[in-house]
Amino acid sequence: MILLQLPEDVLYHILSYLDYRSLSRLSQVCKSIYRFVNRDAVWRRIAKEFLNTGISRDGTDIYPHIPLKERVKIAQNWCNGVCKRAIPLKWKTKLLPWLQLEGDVLFLSQAADIRAYHLRQDSGRLQRNPFEIYSGHSGDVCHFVLTDSHLISGGSDGKILVHSRTSDMSVELSGHNQEVNCLDSKDELIISGSRDRTTRIWTLTSTYPRDTIPMYDRVWSVAISPTLSSFVTGTACCENFSPLRLWDVERLECVCSLGSEFRRGAGVLDMVFESPFQLFTCGYDTFIRLWDLRISPQKCVMEWEEPHDSALYCIQTDGNHMIASGSSYYGVVRLWDKRQTECLQFFQLSSDPVSSPVYCLRFSSTHLYAALATALHLLDFRQNPIYIR
Incomplete structure (x- = not known):
């Protein structure tokens, strides 16, 4: 009890020297210490060092409603690959599905429709029927x-549809004459890329493109910078220039090309901005790359190689230490720690003779969802941890 008589700032300082195992043991001493040790302020430093606890590099808390101690428990399972697997949804026709996860709602494209499902809190599985279907x-x-x-x-029909999430209204944007492989949108700005070898810039106030940029190659991926002043395009790399280029939104000029040693056909399939100056990319060349856009000339500052020489179709980061990637063979999902070059964990989701890529993956602090050609796979990491009780 003498310990609890210390000023709180002194007690916080003392506890900052303890690791998560020692904190857990200390919390078992008595109810008063248990209540103090369970405070988020005690666990914040430790949470920053674990994977996928929701604490980004700049200190932002993505999941403030979940106690940090609980998130550190679950983070051990991400590190150790401890999870429960399930297939919450199957379909007969082979598709190229895409996912978005927003809170307790999962959006999944199936053929010409996009279905929105509520997720069950107890299991992370989908509710039986979608509560919304976007079509057109x-x-x-x-x-x-x-x-x-x-x-x-x-869509593959060359259309871009803008669906209102508050009404039944939708607007068609006309411009591309072949399939729209990729798009991104922020603050009423829309960037799209197509097989027709163009990138188009749109606004929500017009049904026709504001500008068109000829790319001279198929466009596989685009991403708008968080600053809204620039965007990046990733092409199929079938021509004699870098598949990665940074563009100014207003001037529509190529600011720079990222990298110069891509082999022919090493197209960029997915990319994500983690900050205004940090860009992650992946594609057919089997590498995840981190680009620092503050450096001139801009260059790759770190890379992670898929060990089985598989193309990487998709990536997502937790804003701190973790990267999740989806491979082109046997539905392999890999977890990477940015502080290491070797893969941390991998999960083979498919055993079919004709394997399927992981076309898209999304994760929360507790679950990972991966979309393959004929099924949606679920990894649930809420298992009993070894060290924290």
Whole structure:
């Protein structure tokens, strides 16, 4: 009890020297110490060192409603690969599905429709029926993004549809004459890329493109910078220039090319901005790359190689230490710690003779969802941890 008589700032300082095992043992001494040790302020430093606890590099807390001690428990399972697997949804026809996860709602494209499912809190599985279906494409949906007010989708029919999330209204954007492989949207700005070798810039106030950039190659991926002043395009790398280029939104000029040693066909399939100056990319060349856009000339500052020489179809980061990637063979999902070059954990989701890529994956602090050609797979990491009780 003498310990609890110390000023709180002194007690916090003392506890900062303890690791998570010692904190857990200390919390078992008595109820008063248990209540103090369970405070988020005690666990914040430790949470920053674990994977996928929701504490980003700049200190932002993505999941403030979940106690940090609980998140550190679950983070041990991500590190150790301890999870329960399930297949909450199957379909007969082979598709190229795409996912978005927003809180307790999962959006999944299946053929020409995008279905929104509530997730069950007890298991992370989908509710039996979708509560919303977004339709309107005459071909398969290739890609879609969410904003606060809209769901924006691109299809194999060359259309871009802007669906309102608060009403039944949808608007068609006309411009591309082949499938829309990729798009991104922030603050009423839309960037799309197509097999027709163009990138188009749109606004939500017009049904026709504001500008068109000829790319001279198929466009596989795009990403808008958080600053909204620039965007990056990733192409199929079938021509004699870098598949990664950074563009100025207003001037529509290529600011720079990222990298110069891509082999022919090493197209970039997915990319994500983690900050205004940090860009992660992946693709056919089997590497995840981190680009620092503050350096001139911009260059790759770190890379992670898929050990089985598989193309990487998709990536997502937790904003701190973890990267999750989806491979082209046997539905392999890998977890990476940015502080290491070797893969941390991998999960083979498919054993079919004709393997399927992981076309898209999304994760929360407790679950990972991966979309393959004929099924949606679920990894639940809420198992009993070894060290923290």
